[in-house]
Every structure is written in structure tokens, then in C-alpha cells.
Amino acid sequence: MATDGQMAPPAGDEAAAENRAAAAARARLKGIGLMCAALACFACLDALAKWLGTQMDPMQVVWARYTAALAMILIIFNPIRNPGVFVTRRPWIQAIRSALLFGSTAFNFIALQYLQLDQTVSIMFATPFIVAILSGPFLGEWIGMRRWIAVIVGFLGVLVVTRPWSADLHWAMLLTFAGTWVYALYNILTRMLAGHDSAATTSIYSVAFGAAVATILVPFIWTTPPTLGAVAGMIAIGAFGAFGHWLLIVAHGYAPPGILAPFIYTQIVWMTALGWLVFAQVPAANTLAGAAIVIASGLYLLYRERVVARGGR
Template identity: 55%
Template sequence: MTEPVLAAHPHTPETSRTRLAAIALMCGAVLCFAMLDASAKWLSASMDPVQVVFARYAGSMALVCLLLNPWSHPGILRTQRPWLQAVRSLLLLGSTLLNFIAVKYLQLAETVSIMFAGPLLVALVSGPLLGEWPGPRRLIAIGVGFVGVLVITRPGFGGMHPAALLSVLGCVCYSFYSLATRKLAAFDPPETTMVYSGVAGTLAMLPLIPFFWTMPQSPLVWLLMLATGVLGGFGHWLLILAHRLAPATVLAPFIYSQIVWMIALGWFAFGQWPDRWTFVGATIVIASGLYLLYRERVRHVPEGSARLD
């Protein structure tokens, strides 16, 4: 007999404190990612997004290598799945590049609302790729969530810049990146995966930089370029710490708090406020994602069954 997921984690004062710490770390991580996107949008006004992506990866790699290196962590570069590490790193790079190009033309709240569809796509493709088949209620929730994406992008109605398609493609890349990360978790520690992400992304961008480089014209631009790397690397480090303290089903709902920061930063830094369709679509997408998390937490999985209900 299989116990419910919730029963596997007794609620003690120590557990509650640990989970509160993990939730705080998760909220700190999404704040870093919101500030990263805002910095990328600001920098894209004076340089090509390719240069911004390079700055994000090079800065992140430098930070990560200071904390995680073969001297302080012997064997950290040892991986059991090098090809999967490479594919995962390129998927993350593709998602970052597409998102940075899109955010140049779209509001911050619009891009993050589209990216929130990532868990819906992960749930949809987990069946054929991982054998985790969604049941009818989860399929309905996934369908409703994708309707929310259509409300945000409004294809064919002229309501949004065509760059929204890049954001959708970035969401697809990020979804497969998430699946690759789940697969790698069974073979390599997260620190190894984090190092490979930074190194692979930086090396992949290096050949492109001579064609897109624009010399920064002020110390503020240099500072923000450095900040993109620090925010990206530090944000992922906070994610690792958070997931060590609490399960993903506890932390995942707080990912959606990022939209609060994105709306606030969009208004404060760029004077942009989402229209009503973005609010409606984001609400639909977030509600669908939260329902999927709810089903994940309360489901009963019979022994020998691979179907998630």
C-alpha cells in the first residue's frame, strides 16, 4: 500500500523551520531571476542581446568557479552522462538567448507569464519521455493552461509583438532543459551540473562575441553586465540550497511569486504596466500550474503503476 506524498513528511517544529528557510531561499532565487531579466532588458537598449547572454554566462561561470572548483570540490567535473550534460546546457543557453531577445521587445510580466507554461509542457511530455503519464484531470489542467498562454499572446489579433513567439520557443527549450535536469539528478550532483552549464554556455557564446560586441560606454553598463552573471549564478545557487532543505512540491508554488517582482520592476524601471489580457492569461496559467502541483501532492500511485492521476 502506497502512502500519500504528504504523509511522508511529518510536520514537526524543526521541519517547519527548515521548510520556511527553503521557501525564503526560493523567493530569493526568483527575485534574482527577476532582476536578471530586468537588467537584460535595460542592457538590450544599448547592445545586442547576444552580448548580454555572453555577459550573463561569463560572469556566472567566474562566480561558480570561485565557489565550485576541482580544488575545493575534488571530482566536481566528473560526470556519468557527458552528452546529456551538453544537451542540457545547450537547451538552457537557447532558452536564455530566446528570452533575452524577447524581453527586449516585450514587457517583463509578459515574458515571465509565458515562461510559467513550462511546468505544463513538462507534465505533457513526461509521459513519452519519462513514462510519467498524466491522467485526465491533469490533461484538462494542461489544456486550460495553454489557453492562458493564448490569452497572453493573442496570436492573429495584433495584441502583442511577434517576439512573443521567441518567448514561447524559449519556454519549450526550458521545459526540455527541466526534463534533462531531472534525468541528470540520478547520475550527477547538482554542483557538477551547475559548473557544466556555465562552462558550456560561455564556450558556445565565445565564437559569436566578435560579431556582436559593442564597447560599453559607461561604468553603469559594465556594472549591469557583471550583475547579470552574479544574479544568474547566485540565483541558481539559492535554488540548489532550497531543494536540499525541502521537496520540490513544497517549493514550486513560490516560483510564481516572480511575477510580482516582474510587474514591479517593469513599472519602476521601464514605466510599463501589463494590460488586462496579460493579467487574465497569467492568472489562468498560474492556476493551472498550481492545480498540477496540488494533484502531484495528493495523488495515490498504486505499486507498479506509472500513470499520474
């Protein structure tokens, strides 16, 4: 009802505004659902990598992951009908970014031979903290004191998982942590590419370097897959990677990053479940405690970024 001489907006405008709000809410829910599905694909990818690593060299698994993904991406984006998809405005950044993704994958697949799925994903959750640290010197996005505290607490959570003071520290945890730093640099370069190249172009270059390098190396360590199941797994690992990244791109078309980012942490649910169902691995108490600390710190870091983005302190 209008008061003090103000005219009430037409009923049609109110209905249109409500319809727009409802459509935006449905889009956000679609984005969240697609994000969770993408993370489920990535969890299946890691579980397959761990399983295949018991039957062949990890580099052969890396080769399967990248060549199968590249073939599927080329089918999806069809460069024959769209040759411009290969054109990039930042070739050196694309090349370095692709090399970083390859390195992160190789580190992670080797570590998965020795670690549980929940352990690797808990350590990889340190990525947002490393990105926050590197965003200052690389992107000029310096973080304040509160976010520095969140970063420090997050790293304490990683220490709870890895327990470097313990005699039980496995060297593969250090490999996963190194892969986390490499993946954080990959994320920084992804931000630097935003607005310069299309998602299709970046998707192709993301896997092209890994497929090329792994193809050169794989003849030296090749083992004939022992079963048809292993062959299917080598194809499926690429499919999970390609489909997961496609879902991720589509999800960001429905909802902004700030809405989707907190759901990254649902991946630990998938990883823990797969570790239990496929490998009969029960997460240790310190892994669960450390993961909880890392997730809480990461969510606070995301909250502070949204506050700063709105002009807060």
C-alpha cells in the same frame, strides 16, 4: 491520556516529536524564503537583460550572463581543490542540457527587447505544462485526464496573454514561447540527471556551454559598454544568475519540491514590480487575466501531482 489498556508514550518522546515537527516546519519556511529570494534574483536578471539590451546586442548580454556566472561558480566550487567536480557520468546529457539552457536564454533575451517583463514571465509559466506533456515520452510519467484538462486550461491562459488572433501579436511572443519549450526540455534532462551527477558538477556544466559558444560569437557583435553602469550590469547579470541558482539548490535542501513549486509563481510579482519601477510599464488587463489562469492551472497541476504521488487518482 492512555485508554483501553494502552500505555501513554513517555513525555520525553512527545517532546522530541514536537521538536522534530517544529524543526521541520522551520526548515520548510527557510526553504520557501530561499526559493522566493532565488526568484527575485531571476527577475532582476531579466530586468538587467532588458536594460542592457538597449545598449548592446543581445548575444553580448548572453555572453556576460554566462561568463560572469561561470567565473563565480568556479570560485565557489574551486575545481583546483576539487578536480572531481568536472567528472560527469552523463556527458552527452550534460552537453545537450547546457545547450538547451543557452538557447532558452538567447530566445528570452532577444524577446525582452520588445516585450514587457510581465508578458515574458506569463508565457514562461507554461513550462510546467510542457514538462507534464513531455514527461510521458521521455520519462514514462504519463498524466491523467484531470491533469490534461489543467494543461489545456493553462495553455488557454497563455493564449489570453499572447492573443494570436489579434493584429497586435508581436513576433517576439512566439520567440518567448519557443524558449519555453526549450526550457521545458532542459527541465526534463535535469530530471534525467538526478542521482547521477552532483549539484556542483551540474551547475558548472549548466553555464559552460553557454560561456564557450557566446565567447566564440561575441567578437562579431561586440560593442564597447558605453558607461561604467553598463559594465557593472554585465557583471551583475552573471552574479544574479549564479547566486539565484545556488539559492535554488540550497532551498531544495530545506524543503521538498512539492512545497517549493507553488512559489515559482511569485516571480510575476517581482517582474511586474520591476517593469513598473525601471521601465514604467503597466501590465495590460489581458496579461493579468492570462497570468491568473496560468497560475491557477499550474497550482492545480501541482496539487494533482501530489495526489497521484500519495497513491490517489
